[in-house]
Amino acid sequence: MRRPWSAVLSVLIAATPFLVSTPARAAALAWECDPGYSCYYTGSSGTGSRWVAPYAGCYYPLESWLRDNISSVTNRGHSRATVHLYNWVGYWEEIATIAPGTSVSYGSGAYANNKTDFICIDS
């Protein structure tokens, strides 16, 4: 049986897997945070592990990896969604107020660095 030329000459182009150079666990871009949300980072300047508040309101207790481990915050919430950070010192001490549209980063010497136990976001 004779094969048609087209079959004989057909060239099979191997579907070489396209190698995408995206690491499985990419480091978060600094200050990565969707509009409408406030984001909390364990590192300075919006780096490290990130927690995103799902909606306005108060959050307590924080997850153990986040508690006393927030070093920077960006607030991309709406115009009334001010963020308040609190530290327990026998009472709830407000250690930071972050206005909508602003970001704060606490250096190692900053009072508010790695102290937050409780977060409230105004609605």
Ligand SMILES: [Ca+2]
């Ligand atoms: Ca604390």
